[in-house]
Every structure is written in C-alpha cells, then in structure tokens.
Amino acid sequence: MNKKALQNLLRERRDLIDPEALGLTRRKAGSGRRAPGLSQQQIDELTNRAQGTYNRLETGAMSNPTIGYLEQVARLLGLNEQEWVALCRYSGIGDPPGPLNQASGLEVPGVWKEAVEGIGHMAYVTDASWNLVTYNQQWVDLFPGRRIPRNTMRWMLLDQDARITLTDWKTAWAPLVLPQLRAGLALRPNDETLRQIEKEVRADPDLGPLWANPGAHMHPDGDERPLNHALEGPGYVTMCAAQPLTAPGARLIILLWHPGTKKVHTRTPMLHALDI
DSSP states (O other): OOHHHHHHHHHHHHTTSOGGGGTOOOOBOGGGOBOOSOOHHHHHHHTTOOTTHHHHHHTTOOSSOOHHHHHHHHHHTTOOHHHHHHHHHHTTSOSOSSOSSGGGGGOOOTHHHHHHHTOSSEEEEEOTTOBEEEEOHHHHTTSGGGOOOSBHHHHHHHOTTHHHHSTTIIIIIHHHHHHHHHHHHHHOTTOHHHHHHHHHHHHSTTHHHHHHSOOOOOOOTTOEEEEEETTTEEEEEEEEEEOOTTSTTOEEEEEEEEESSSOSSTTOOOOOOOOO
C-alpha cells in the first residue's frame, strides 16, 4: 500500500466534485470560506457506509478494501481508467479485475489513427470487442480484394476467407485465437458482440470441439505464424501486441511480414534495459 499516493489521489479527485450538484451542502472552511469538493462524511453518506469508512480508505487505515467499495468510490469521484488502476494499486490490492466502465474499452484517443498510419509494418487497432478502430494501408493489402473485416475476432474464427489467408488455420491459428476470445469474455462477460461470436463458435463444426477443450494461450505478442498474403503469397507474420492505456481491452497489433517458408523470429532473444 502506498498511503501518501492514495491520499493525494483521493483528495485531489474529491476536491473536484461539487456537493451542490449532488444535492448536498458545500462545507465551510476557515474564515467562513466555502471548502472545495465533497467532505469525507458526504462520501460516506453517498455510498451508504458507516461514518468514518471513507476516512479510513483515504488515510490508508483500511487494510483490505473490497473491490466493490473501491468501485463505488471511483465512480463517485469520476476516476478515469488510469486513475482506477492507480487506486487499486495504491490500496494494496494490485491491478483491478476489470475496467471501471465497460464502455471505456470501446474508444481510443484519435491520435492513434495518425500513429498507426505512420507505422511501416502492417498495423491496426481494435477495441475491446475486437471491432476495427483504425489501420494502415499495409494491413489493407493483406486481404484478397482489400476487403478488410469489421471485427477481427469474428474474421479470424468464422470467415471462410480467413481459413485460406491464415495458413494452417486449424492448427496454427484457431487453437490460439479461441483462448483470446475466452479471456475477452472473462473481462467483459456482458459484451454482446463477444457473446454472439461465442454462440457462433459453439455451433461451428470445427471450432465447437476446440472451444470445449480450451488451451491456455492468452495473447499473440511475439508469436510467429504462417500466413498467405494476398499480394506477396506465402510467408510468416510475427505479431507485436500492445494496449492503449486509456482503453482497457483495446489492442494495437503490428504484423512483421516475412515472405517465404521458414520462420525468422523463432529464436529472437528478449530485450532488456540498455546499458548506456
């Protein structure tokens, strides 16, 4: 637990909330001045907690805050996703089990479009439901007729064209993509897009048995897989995966393309801090 950082985060956010906007009276400070923000007692009132509960959280005296209580406070104070992660870490529980708001993974800062278009390799960004957000021309060239998918998860698993583009689809792709869908559902159990894909996966004669016997693969970062490029023919792509910090569950995928029949990144060593 980082008590000082926790106190600063909560106090700063608490001071930004106007009590009068919530139907409460603004408290008095010294010399008759009106103090900024909510009082600790008002937060107890708004969260239906016993007097002194919030004080124990803000001062770090609450040794084991529940995730439910932290969510209450975070939503009341209007924390964004980065602040939500910080609150959980400073409170001593580590990373949160999921995003604070389900909609937060469905939008990405607009500057990502320019960033992706400036990448020399194939690159694209999807939201937490694997809906396509932005991409570059190199990635468009991958697809026959340049027909890009609206949802990359649906395309990889259920589109017949994908089973041609993704070489050795039954062994090199499908068993590794399905655990990503399962992990996405664990993070966003009420996501209608992912639930519909799951339904179609269960009904698919090739995917249904694989879904019933899940693998442990969770993400593609660093994977090298065979692929049939629409313009350049057979080869391999090595995948680099990252996440925009303001959009939990969204992902940036960069595909390093190498034509030919041999892998090139199988033994690429891990990177470490440079000794400068």
